Amino acid sequence: MFDFDEVIDRHGTSCAKWDDMGPGFGVSAEDGLAMWVADMDFRAPQVVNDALHRLADHGVHGYFGDEKPYKDAIIGWMERRHGWTVASEQIATVHGIVAGLAICLRAYLQPGDGVILFTPVYHAFAKILKANGMRIHESPLRLDADGRFQLDLEALAASLKGDEKMLVFCSPHNPGGRIWTPEELRAVAEFCAERDLLLVSDEIHHDIVMPGARHMPMPLAAPEHLGRLIMLTAATKVFNIAGGLTGNVIIPDKALRERFDVAHRATGTSVNRLGAVMVTAAYSGGDAWCDALCAYLAENARVFKQGVDAIPGVSMMPLEATYLAWVDFRGTGMEPPELTARIRKDARIAANDGPVFGTGGAGFMRFNLGTQRSRVEEAVGRLQAAFGDLQ
């Protein structure tokens, strides 16, 4: 029904993932494989492209207004797919989730305030926290016997400095694709409540969940803590419309919302028409595509895991959500520069170096599996060859 196998050439389309791979990683665009930044090599669902065609046919691209159909689509998706009831007035539209986080920092914090991150974690969090003058308080995730991330709230409690005002949580987790259990979610919310921390829950990956796994939105796991919760969500990851830079900050509490709105208004921005049209179409008619995508990605993850786990000293974290594989190379005994060299120069793959994601990332690499199966198979072959001397 949907052809995720069709190889689409993205070169020369002002595409960050493929066109910036040479300058960013030294991997040639000619025969390199782009497995870094988190977008996919698939066309967006037909419903999205049809909506854009209608827009182009109409041909007038003025300011966006009458947000009701757009908001209704978001509300419908959250209710239908996540069992989460959202009210229209709780939704603010921002130019991407990272921008939404930046507005939160300006709305609620002062430069110098401490913000907790569970690392390794999506690297733009630290970038935007630093750029806004915040102190980053890292709480390293532990790896359990199965190689899965575990929170260490006891160690975090013992390490606090006292200036922490906010915890930014990534759920499901990037990198590693860990889905947090309802008990873990509640523990995080309670941790915040006991220390009067704001809880920002970035759930941008919440639709990319492997068949059989289940993600729970933070407001459902911790309904008694809505007064400190800020939710970040978007259709951009799952429907591959990240270039539309349209995301939602959903704030259940009225007082928190009013503070956010003041900072949001100060940016002078409003809803992007192209982004809103894509989101409305995707959230209204993208269900079957989303399900098929998740099944396809699960098979990509199976193929990739089987292939890299066969290399001595290498193992991939079991993927429950996202299309971002977190691969542990520590067992090879190689230092990060050698790993990077083998992956970029020998395998000709542009993947993210683990240390970029903060403490705990050394010896790991993140590979984006949001691509055609043939490319995943090619990547496995290249990695096995690049580390062939370990066999």
Ligand SMILES: Cc1ncc(COP(=O)(O)O)c(C=O)c1O
């Ligand atoms: C956890 C997380 N949050 C936010 C983003 C980026 O969101 P946006 O493009 O809407 O700023 C990403 C992209 O990879 C991500 O993984």
